[in-house]
Amino acid sequence: MKALLLTSPGELTYTDIDAPTPGPGEVRVRIAACGICGSDVHGFTGSTGRRIPPLVMGHEAAGTVDAVGAGVDDLAIGTRVALDSTVFCGQCSHCLAGRENLCTERQVLGVSCGPYRRYGCFAEQVVVPRRVAYSIPDSLDFIAASLLEPLTIALHAVHLAGVGPETRSAVVVGAGPIGLACVASLRGLRRAENRRDRSRRGAARSGPFARRDRDDRRRGGRRREGGPLRNVDTRHRRR
Numbered sequence: 276m277k278a279l280l281l282t283s284p285g286e287l288t289y290t291d292i293d294a295p296t297p298g299p300g301e302v303r304v305r306i307a308a309c310g311i312c313g314s315d316v317h318g319f320t321g322s323t324g325r326r327i328p329p330l331v332m333g334h335e336a337a338g339t340v341d342a343v344g345a346g347v348d349d350l351a352i353g354t355r356v357a358l359d360s361t362v363f364c365g366q367c368s369h370c371l372a373g374r375e376n377l378c379t380e381r382q383v384l385g386v387s388c389g390p391y392r393r394y395g396c397f398a399e400q401v402v403v404p405r406r407v408a409y410s411i412p413d414s415l416d417f418i419a420a421s422l423l424e425p426l427t428i429a430l431h432a433v434h435l436a437g438v439g440p441e442t443r444s445a446v447v448v449g450a451g452p453i454g455l456a457c458v459a460s461l462r463g464l465r466r467a468e469n470r471r472d473r474s475r476r477g478a479a480r481s482g483p484f485a486r487r488d489r490d491d492r493r494r495g496g497r498r499r500e501g502g503p504l505r506n507v508d509t510r511h512r513r514r
Contacts, residue, residue, distance in 0.1 A: 276291065276292060276293075276294040276398060276399040276400050277289065277290070277291060277398065277399050278290060278291075278292045278331045278394075278397060278398035278399065279331065279332075279333075279397040279398065280292065280329055280330070280331055281318065281319065281326060281328045281329060281330045281331070281332055282328050282329055283321075283328050284319070284320060284321025284328070285319065285320060285321065286328075287319065292331070292398070294399075294400055295394070295400060295401065295402040296342070296402070297342050297343060297344035297347075297402050298344050298345075298402075299344050299345040299346050300344060300345075300346050300347060300404055300405055300406075301343075301344040301347070301402050301403065301404055301405060302340050302342070302343050302344065302347055302350055302356075302402070302403060302404075302405050302408050303340070303341055303342040303343070303400055303401070303402045304336070304338040304339065304340055304341070304356060304358065304400065304401055304402075304403065304408065305338045305339050305340075305341045305399060305400050306333075306336050306337075306338040306396050306398060306399060306400065306401060307337055307338040307339065307417035308336065308337050308338070308417040308418045308420065308421040309333045309334075309335060309336040309337075309395075309396040309397060309421055310333075310335030310336070310421045310422060310424070310425065311333075311335075312334065312335055312425070313451070313452070314326075315332045315333065315334075315385065318330075318332055318385075318386075319332070324388065325386050325387070325388040326385075326386065326387060327387040327388065327389065327392070328387075330385070330386075330387045330392060330394065330395075331385065331394040331395050331396075331397050331398050332385040332386075332395050332397050333384070333385045333395040333396035333397035333398070334358075334360035334383060334384035334385045334386075334395050334396060334424065335360065335396075335421050335422065335424045335425060336357070336358050336384075336395075336396035336401070336421050336424075337355070337356065337357040337358065337411065337417045337418075337420035337421045337423070338355075338356065338358075338396075338401075338417065339353060339354065339355055339356070340352055340353065340354045340356055340408070341353075341400070343405075344405075347405045349405075350405060350408060350410070354410050355410065355411050355412075355413065355415075355417075355420075356408040356409055356410055356411060357408075357409050357411050357420040357421070357423045357424070358384065358396070358401075358403055358407055358408055358409075358424070359407035359408075359409070359424070360383055360384050360385075360407075360424050361375060361376060361378070361381060361382075361383055361407070362381070362382040362383065362384065362393065362403065362404060362407055363375040363376075363378035363380070363381055363406075363407070364378050364379070364380040364381075365404075365406055367379045367380065384396060384401070384403070385397070411423075422456075425452055425453055425456055426456050426459075426460070428453055428456070429453055429456030429457040429459070429460045430460050432453075432457055432460075433457060433460045433461060433464065438461065438464060445461055447461070
């Protein structure tokens with residue numbers, strides 16, 4: 276298969292390498308789109324020590340499953356997927372607690388740092404564990420899907436910042452891809468909250484109690500309890 280191979284700092288070669296074969300629990304993905312992370316740029320220059328040549332870089336990727344290994348029965352060939360860049364074991368205490376980023380056997384696609392060398396997605400195909408491949412809908416194009424990995428970083432940053440419905444402003448320092456993704460995430464959160472507000476207002480105006488209130492006013496009467504209709508929090512109601 277064709278691949279973009281980092282042969283030395285500052286030197287990339289478009290060349291042929293052996294196509295990978297998926298082992299048990301793995302899938303092979305034919306890459307349709309792959310982003311260029313800032314860490315790939317630093318790896319290209321040789322400044323980080325985490326892209327030791329020879330290496331196929333690239334970890335922000337999406338594509339189509341074209342082969343599956345033994346034991347993979349829930350992801351069919353032809354499925355469109357986006358990839359998690361972190362290859363985690365799924366068995367250590369961190370993984371079992373949902374902290375895969377702290378996995379004791381963690382590897383990253385397209386990284387070579389001494390303890391391991393993991394070829395990435397600047398190639399026609401890549402093999403990854405089934406657990407890091409996520410199916411995507413047909414409505415999401417591959418270029419957008421390849422940006423899901425950096426978008427999750429922005430969403431996590433917004434979560435760590437404690438942004439919520441009451442947040443009226445936020446400062447994002449830096450306007451690179453991750454900074455712009457943070458801005459997009461904040462705007463998306465605001466739009467979602469505005470939609471919820473409109474939905475609640477619409478329900479208050481059109482619900483059965485609101486209709487009864489309008490009927491009472493047309494007859495010249497008043498509701499016994501008086502006053503405007505208020506939202507009632509029923510989350511702690513006994514059932």
